[in-house]
Amino acid sequence: MSRRPILWGVLIGLLLAALLAPWTGTALGRLAKARAARAAVVASMATAPAGAPVLKPDFAFSQADASAAIRARVERLAHGGGVLVEALAPTAAPPPLVMVQLRVSGPEKAVLALADAIERERPLLRFRSWRVEPAEGGGVRLSGVLVGAVR
Template structure:
């Protein structure tokens, strides 16, 4: 094999790289600026630290025993509507939140009214997930996970 074509190829490659160096340098500079801008935008939109409030204080529950407070609220509302509270069990949740598994049964209108009253009342509680299914005796059973925020 002849070395002359290989040397010409290497020489043409080096000359091309030298001629394209200014455009390559400016492209790399613009890329670095874009990456820095992206990093600063991400830093600005970071998730708030755990010591910052998730909700206004009047919408949150006192952190003494939130599960008992939720249980008392659900039982009070259920008793007024004629709904049976089957289970209220605490569930693991991230720091400023409290989650409770709930299972109630009774007449359809009363169970739906209970779910509505739970979400409308203060302090704020929302169903993370829920399911309504037919129960024995012509009623319905609501099972779901309630989420609330602690102070």
């Protein structure tokens, strides 16, 4: 094969690239502006206004007894379902939140029902992280971190 067709192809390709350069530059400029606008919106959404409530008041715990209320709820539900509460300790959390580390064990159905009941009641509690693993005697052990909001 001779070099002449290859040179013509390269020359035509460079010519087309030069002709399309203004439209390509415009498209890249618009893309950069759209990305900058999106980043600004995401940044403004990430910072909550100071003093803004995290949840409606009926979904949050009162500031005074949040840890005690969580402990009472977990122990009440565990006792009703036949689940053993092995550990229940508060952990550090940012100001509008309260976090409690939890470890329970018992029959699989009872432990899963307990986790479901904890998340269904009000004020709201959610598992930030959780893990279910087999325990001695054929049961399971649920360990995790519960997160709730305080008013």
